[in-house]
Amino acid sequence: xxxxxGIRVSEGLVMIADTRTNAGLDDISIYRKxxxxxxPGERVLAxxxxxxxxxxxxxxxxxxxxxxxxxxxxxxxxxxAPTMFKAAQLIGAALRKITNEVKASLDEAGVNYNARILFxxxxxxxxxxxxxxxxxxxxxxxxxxxxxxxxxEHKYGKPILDSAVTYxxxxxxSLKLGLISFDSTMRSNLAVGPPLDxxxxxxxxxxxxxxxxxxxxxxxxxGLRESWSAALRAAHIxxxxxxxxxxxxxxxxxxxxxxxxxx
Amino acid sequence: xxxxxGIRVSEGLVMIADTRTNAGLDDISIYRKxxxxxxPGERVLAxxxxxxxxxxxxxxxxxxxxxxxxxxxxxxxxxxAPTMFKAAQLIGAALRKITNEVKASLDEAGVNYNARILFxxxxxxxxxxxxxxxxxxxxxxxxxxxxxxxxxEHKYGKPILDSAVTYxxxxxxSLKLGLISFDSTMRSNLAVGPPLDxxxxxxxxxxxxxxxxxxxxxxxxxGLRESWSAALRAAHIxxxxxxxxxxxxxxxxxxxxxxxxxx
Numbered sequence: 122x123x124x125x126x127g128i129r130v131s132e133g134l135v136m137i138a139d140t141r142t143n144a145g146l147d148d149i150s151i152y153r154k155x156x157x158x159x160x161p162g163e164r165v166l167a168x169x170x171x172x173x174x175x176x177x178x179x180x181x182x183x184x185x186x187x188x189x190x191x192x193x194x195x196x197x198x199x200x201x202a203p204t205m206f207k208a209a210q211l212i213g214a215a216l217r218k219i220t221n222e223v224k225a226s227l228d229e230a231g232v233n234y235n236a237r238i239l240f241x242x243x244x245x246x247x248x249x250x251x252x253x254x255x256x257x258x259x260x261x262x263x264x265x266x267x268x269x270x271x272x273x274e275h276k277y278g279k280p281i282l283d284s285a286v287t288y289x290x291x292x293x294x295s296l297k298l299g300l301i302s303f304d305s306t307m308r309s310n311l312a313v314g315p316p317l318d319x320x321x322x323x324x325x326x327x328x329x330x331x332x333x334x335x336x337x338x339x340x341x342x343x344g345l346r347e348s349w350s351a352a353l354r355a356a357h358i359x360x361x362x363x364x365x366x367x368x369x370x371x372x373x374x375x376x377x378x379x380x381x382x383x384x
Numbered sequence: 385x386x387x388x389x390g391i392r393v394s395e396g397l398v399m400i401a402d403t404r405t406n407a408g409l410d411d412i413s414i415y416r417k418x419x420x421x422x423x424p425g426e427r428v429l430a431x432x433x434x435x436x437x438x439x440x441x442x443x444x445x446x447x448x449x450x451x452x453x454x455x456x457x458x459x460x461x462x463x464x465a466p467t468m469f470k471a472a473q474l475i476g477a478a479l480r481k482i483t484n485e486v487k488a489s490l491d492e493a494g495v496n497y498n499a500r501i502l503f504x505x506x507x508x509x510x511x512x513x514x515x516x517x518x519x520x521x522x523x524x525x526x527x528x529x530x531x532x533x534x535x536x537e538h539k540y541g542k543p544i545l546d547s548a549v550t551y552x553x554x555x556x557x558s559l560k561l562g563l564i565s566f567d568s569t570m571r572s573n574l575a576v577g578p579p580l581d582x583x584x585x586x587x588x589x590x591x592x593x594x595x596x597x598x599x600x601x602x603x604x605x606x607g608l609r610e611s612w613s614a615a616l617r618a619a620h621i622x623x624x625x626x627x628x629x630x631x632x633x634x635x636x637x638x639x640x641x642x643x644x645x646x647x
Contacts, residue, residue, distance in 0.1 A: 276539035280568045284616055293625040301620060305543045321628075331628045341627050348623050353547055356615030357564060362556040364604050365584075365594045 122312030123154060123273035125169035126302055127239040128295045129251040129263045131288055133323040133330070134241045135295045137303060138169040141314035155318040156181060158199050161328040164244045166199060166208065167320050171273035172236030172256065173227070176219050180236070183215040205250040209240055209260050217258030237272040242322060249324050277309040278302030292321055292330075297345070300335075304346045317342075385575030386417060386536035388432035389565055390502040391558045392514040392526045394551055396586040396593070397504045398558045400566060401432040404577035418581040419444060421462050424591040427507045429462060429471065430583050434536035435499030435519065436490070439482050443499070446478040468513040472503055472523050480521030500535040505585060512587050540572040541565030555584055555593075560608070563598075567609045580605075 125138040138155035152174060158166040170177035187196025188211060202208035220234055227234040234256070241251035241263075251263040253270045263270050265288040271279065281301050290298070296319070306313045321331040335342045388401040401418035415437060421429040433440035450459025451474060465471035483497060490497040497519070504514035504526075514526035516533045526533050528551040534542065544564050553561070559582065569576045584594040598605045 276572070277543055279572050280540055280543075281616065281620070283572055284613055285620055293629070294620075296626050296628070297623060298620060300626070301623075309539070309542050309546055319628075333628055341624075345623055349619065350547055352615075352619030352622065353544065356612065356619060357544070357548055357557075357561060359615065360560060360564075360608055360611050361604075363559050363563070365559070365582075365596055366556070 122310060123171040124271070124275065124278060124303065124306045124310075124313040125154060125171055125239050125273055126269060126271045126275075126278065126282070126299050127169065127241050127251045127253075127263065128269045128282070128286055128290075128299055129241065129249065130268055130286070130290050130292065130295050131324070132292045132295075133321065133326070134167075134243075134249055134251060135292065135299050135319065135321050136167045136169050136239060136241055137296075137299045137317055137319040139303065139307070139313045140316050140318060141312060142174055143312055146311070149314075151316070153318060155320065157320060157329065157332060158185075158242075159329060160200065162245070163327060164200070164242065165322050165326075165328055166240070166242035166244075167322070168212070169239040169272065170236065171238075173223075173232070173234045176216070176223065176234055176236040176256070177238065179219045180212065180215040180238070183218065184211055188215050188218070202244070204247055205242065205244055205252075208244070209250075209252045209254060212238055212240055213254050213258035213260055216254060216256055220256045220258075239270055239272055243324065243327060245327055249322070274306055274310050274313050278306040281305060292323065296321060296331075300342060300345055301349050304349055385573060386434040387534070387538065387541060387566065387569045387573075387576040388417060388434055388502050388536055389532060389534045389538075389541065389545070389562050390432065390504050390514045390516075390526065391532045391545070391549055391553075391562055392504065392512065393531055393549070393553050393555065393558050394587070395555045395558075396584065396589070397430075397506075397512055397514060398555065398562050398582065398584050399430045399432050399502060399504055400559075400562045400580055400582040402566065402570070402576045403579050403581060404575060405437055406575055409574070412577075414579070416581060418583065420583060420592065420595060421448075421505075422592055423463065425508070426590060427463070427505065428585050428589075428591055429503070429505035429507075430585070431475070432502040432535070433499065434501075436486075436495070436497045439479070439486065439497055439499040439519070440501065442482045443475065443478040443501070446481065447474055451478050451481070465507070467510055468505065468507055468515075471507070472513075472515045472517060475501055475503055476517050476521035476523050479517060479519055483519045483521075502533055502535055506587065506590060508590055512585070537569055537573050537576050541569040544568060555586065559584060559594075563605060563608055564612055567612055 128135040140151045142152045143149045184199045236256045238254040243249040252260045254260040268288045315337040317335040391398040403414045405415045406412045447462045499519045501517040506512040515523045517523040531551045578600040580598040
């Protein structure tokens with residue numbers, strides 16, 4: 122399993138990925154899933170990958186080494202793509218090519234070959250973008266109304282992003298909320314685990330602002346997990362007890378009873 | 385979709401179920417999924433159902449009308465089951481029977497026939513129990529270490545239960561935490577929706593303590609949703625900003641960089 126999140130706010134972009142891969146619970150490893158391609162002042166691109174590791178690694182190698190353009194025959198790479206849209210198309214084509222190559226044999230072996238990539242960044246001369254690219258090669262772009270995209274084990278960490286991230290959230294808060302989202306996910310799914318890799322890119326900076334790895338014992342993240350857990354406890358304790366005891370002195374027969382009535 | 389949760393703490397049992405069913409997003413209805421069988425002083429049983437509605441409704445009808453015992457040929461009903469374990473076996477047998485009858489034709493039509501039931505309550509003379517019964521008829525019992533069970537869309541609402549419910553949580557707090565869990569789920573998945581049905585049963589009372597339906601505009605639940613949302617906002621605002629900006633004056637080349645390096 123994997124969890125990757127990309128948050129695209131007015132100030133820029135935050136991308137976070139865990140590093141746990143597993144082929145069964147008895148075979149857990151650490152693999153980097155967040156990859157950066159940067160030419161400062163010209164482009165900064167980040168890819169976070171989820172799904173079958175052999176598929177995403179091969180797709181990444183293809184867009185690095187060059188994928189032949191079906192019309193011109195020329196090899197195209199991520200570092201040469203003229204726009205973010207063209208770059209997303211290239212990654213999509215690479216994912217589709219690898220998926221098509223392996224799917225018959227992996228299907229036969231009962232192995233899941235699905236893969237998804239979050240692709241964000243900026244190329245000089247156009248705005249910053251964030252895309253989610255599917256294994257079939259198609260993709261969607263992140264919009265202002267829901268300014269984040271997730272791949273992999275996304276459900277546990279979605280409520281906090283839904284409730285708190287807007288397009289106007291600043292980069293520091295976006296990173297903090299992203300880390301809380303990872304905390305919720307790691308508590309509930311052992312297949313998502315530390316260390317976490319993250320990048321922060323400010324709009325129009327055309328270079329990485331932060332690129333770091335958070336180890337499990339990193340003091341800030343450890344403190345955030347403790348504070349968040351304590352705050353959740355305090356929050357639910359502060360909510361008054363349900364009044365249904367007073368209301369329901371004795372349950373009204375038939376009132377809120379089931380259609381299939383006990384005899 | 386559906387979400388049902390059962391919380392079994394030392395004081396008793398809370399069970400909550402939503403009422404939304406859908407055959408596609410354009411075909412949404414309200415159906416009760418929480419059903420109670422009660423003979424005050426003798427037994428109180430509650431079933432919450434998820435999955436294919438035709439399968440769960442038929443299984444429920446079978447255990448109400450009576451399922452022939454394969455050895456004796458006598459019809460057995462939930463209201464006659466001598467123990468909670470025997471009652472769970474009966475529900476399991478009914479689910480398996482219905483599933484086996486429909487699965488070939490539903491498979492052919494591409495319709496999901498999976499179903500699950502949460503079954504909780506108490507029969508005089510033995511302790512209260514909470515089970516999760518699978519469509520294949522097998523089941524597990526809720527234990528003290530993880531004093532809750534969920535069926536249906538369980539992920540969005542699991543973090544709050546994981547972080548706050550223990551076997552020693554009292555019934556009022558268990559109900560409150562259950563409702564917060566439903567709030568998180570309904571915010572993230574439109575296929576889980578109000579009204580909510582809930583029951584509370586105190587250990588050894590052998591009757592319902594609360595059985596009610598919470599409509600969307602019910603004041604306490606509305607207030608709980610607002611308070612929880614405000615508390616989450618306050619909680620993340622109270623956490624200090626990440627320190628990674630100070631640490632990373634300029635990203636160390638190669639330090640936290642990807643294995644596939646930009647050229």
